[in-house]
Amino acid sequence: MVERRKPIKVDEAIIRVMEYAEAGSVQHVPIEESYGHFLGEDLVADHPVPPFDRSPYDGFAIRSTDTATAASNNPVLVEVIGEIGAGSLFEQPVGRMQAVRIMTGAQIPETCDAVVMFESVKEMDVDGKKMIRVKRRFKAGDNVSFTGEDTNQGEILAYKGTSINPGIVALLATFGYKNVPVSKKPKVGIIATGSELLEVDQEIQPGKIRNSNAYMVYAQVERAGGEPVYFGQFSDDFETCFEQVTDTLEKVDILITTGGVSVGDYDYLPDIYEKMNANVLFNKVGMRPGSVTTVAEKEGKLLFGLSGNPSACYVGFELFTRPIIRTFLHASRPISKKEIAILGADFPKPNPFDRFVRGSLSYTHGKLVATPVGLDKSSVVSSLGEANILIVLPSGTRGYKQGMEVSVILLEDQEGATLEAVVDKEGMKKGSMSHG
Ligand SMILES: Nc1nc2c(c(=O)[nH]1)N[C@H]1C(S)=C(S)[C@@H](COP(=O)(O)OP(=O)(O)OC[C@H]3O[C@@H](n4cnc5c(N)ncnc54)[C@H](O)[C@@H]3O)O[C@H]1N2
Ligand code: MOO
Ligand SMILES: [Mg+2]
Numbered sequence: 001m002v003e004r005r006k007p008i009k010v011d012e013a014i015i016r017v018m019e020y021a022e023a024g025s026v027q028h029v030p031i032e033e034s035y036g037h038f039l040g041e042d043l044v045a046d047h048p049v050p051p052f053d054r055s056p057y058d059g060f061a062i063r064s065t066d067t068a069t070a071a072s073n074n075p076v077l078v079e080v081i082g083e084i085g086a087g088s089l090f091e092q093p094v095g096r097m098q099a100v101r102i103m104t105g106a107q108i109p110e111t112c113d114a115v116v117m118f119e120s121v122k123e124m125d126v127d128g129k130k131m132i133r134v135k136r137r138f139k140a141g142d143n144v145s146f147t148g149e150d151t152n153q154g155e156i157l158a159y160k161g162t163s164i165n166p167g168i169v170a171l172l173a174t175f176g177y178k179n180v181p182v183s184k185k186p187k188v189g190i191i192a193t194g195s196e197l198l199e200v201d202q203e204i205q206p207g208k209i210r211n212s213n214a215y216m217v218y219a220q221v222e223r224a225g226g227e228p229v230y231f232g233q234f235s236d237d238f239e240t241c242f243e244q245v246t247d248t249l250e251k252v253d254i255l256i257t258t259g260g261v262s263v264g265d266y267d268y269l270p271d272i273y274e275k276m277n278a279n280v281l282f283n284k285v286g287m288r289p290g291s292v293t294t295v296a297e298k299e300g301k302l303l304f305g306l307s308g309n310p311s312a313c314y315v316g317f318e319l320f321t322r323p324i325i326r327t328f329l330h331a332s333r334p335i336s337k338k339e340i341a342i343l344g345a346d347f348p349k350p351n352p353f354d355r356f357v358r359g360s361l362s363y364t365h366g367k368l369v370a371t372p373v374g375l376d377k378s379s380v381v382s383s384l385g386e387a388n389i390l391i392v393l394p395s396g397t398r399g400y401k402q403g404m405e406v407s408v409i410l411l412e413d414q415e416g417a418t419l420e421a422v423v424d425k426e427g428m429k430k431g432s433m434s435h436g
Contacts, residue, residue: 259308
């Protein structure tokens with residue numbers, strides 16, 4: 001008799017997995033290698049930026065009071081007593097009716113309080129002295145870039161767990177991080193199972209297909225911020241797969257297998273979890289694709305039994321594995337962000353299960369439009385290249401019409417969401433749960 005599995009709701013499955021989510025340790029990498037990592041500590045400004053009042057223009061640093069009577073019909077003459085470029089200081093006192101030639105980025109001399117641009121003055125030589133003619137009044141602070149106007153000392157500029165982008169690299173450099181504290185990337189082991197699988201460089205043979213899932217998942221792990229480690233593909237043989245899974249689990253933080261989780265004669269993952277004495281969190285989720293996604297836990301480590309069907313494997317990873325990787329990386333918003341979009345095409349299939357339709361998000365007249373891509377079958381691989389969202393179509397309808405509002409999961413987003421924002425814990429307790 002075939003085993004009958006009881007499906008649980010997707011949100012319930014996410015909650016069960018997230019109960020085992022743990023943040024990893026922190027390590028240091030040279031700043032040049034920090035892009036693509038995640039901050040291991042809050043990035044706090046330990047000094048104001050800019051650290052001194054500076055000139056935003058090439059011009060003359062003046063004392064604004066000297067221009068109190070200046071007007072186009074009453075220009076004032078100010079003597080230029082020296083000059084400084086960025087990086088130099090002008091340390092002599094600047095007295096009444098005196099100015100200093102100053103370049104962009106140079107510190108404003110102590111008694112000056114405004115800058116007049118080259119273009120706004122006439123330079124002249126009067127009795128061998130360099131003078132400028134100023135034809136309008138300046139107020140204290142005019143054309144001054146003030147200490148701390150960019151950021152004040154003590155401000156948190158990016159939180160722990162933030163993905164390091166080029167802008168964050170600029171901040172890290174500003175605050176002197178030659179070595180950057182980053183979240184250690186979880187080692188995510190990948191094993192593909194299936195006697196039908198060819199290596200990627202093998203010719204097509206009768207009854208066989210190339211193993212695409214392992215490489216797809218490898219890239220998904222990288223996109224999520226983890227460190228993928230591929231342990232190879234194995235035929236559907238219980239002993240081989242059992243040994244591989246148990247050996248590999250020792251070497252990684254998280255283990256992903258693809259294939260062999262359903263109820264077929266050669267689907268050995270359920271028996272492997274049993275023999276390992278692993279705690280199976282669920283083995284059936286009320287969703288399409290990916291209903292067979294199975295997650296088990298052994299001594300705190302999670303084993304993701306993703307489906308063999310490529311689209312199901314893809315969706316299972318994004319819903320359940322990605323948040324675990326993000327939590328390991330210290331993200332405070334580890335779940336993929338959801339947005340509301342307009343459905344770009346009819347989706348006429350009735351929905352007994354919640355569907356996660358691969359789609360592409362575009363902007364049309366200021367609105368987000370979510371259009372399904374390719375064939376909506378769990379076994380297809382061809383739709384995945386174009387997908388940058390999963391369109392969430394809750395169960396219990398006779399289909400969806402173009403123009404309806406739907407919620408979409410953003411696959412390329414870095415902002416993320418908290419578990420609380422995405423799943424309805426209260427609603428689930430009452431037994432009525434919704435998506436979106
Ligand atoms: N009697 C039932 N049969 C099936 C059920 C069910 O509930 N009752 N569930 C179906 C669903 S839904 C799915 S999804 C699949 C899941 O199958 P498995 O996870 O056990 O995966 P396999 O049997 O190993 O393979 C399924 C399919 O995927 C292809 N595959 C496997 N590995 C790869 C890979 N690395 N790269 C590309 N393609 C791969 C494989 O050739 C099969 O075509 O079970 C249904 N059956
Ligand atoms: O898990 Mo299967 O993908 O629902 O089709
Ligand atoms: Mg199977």
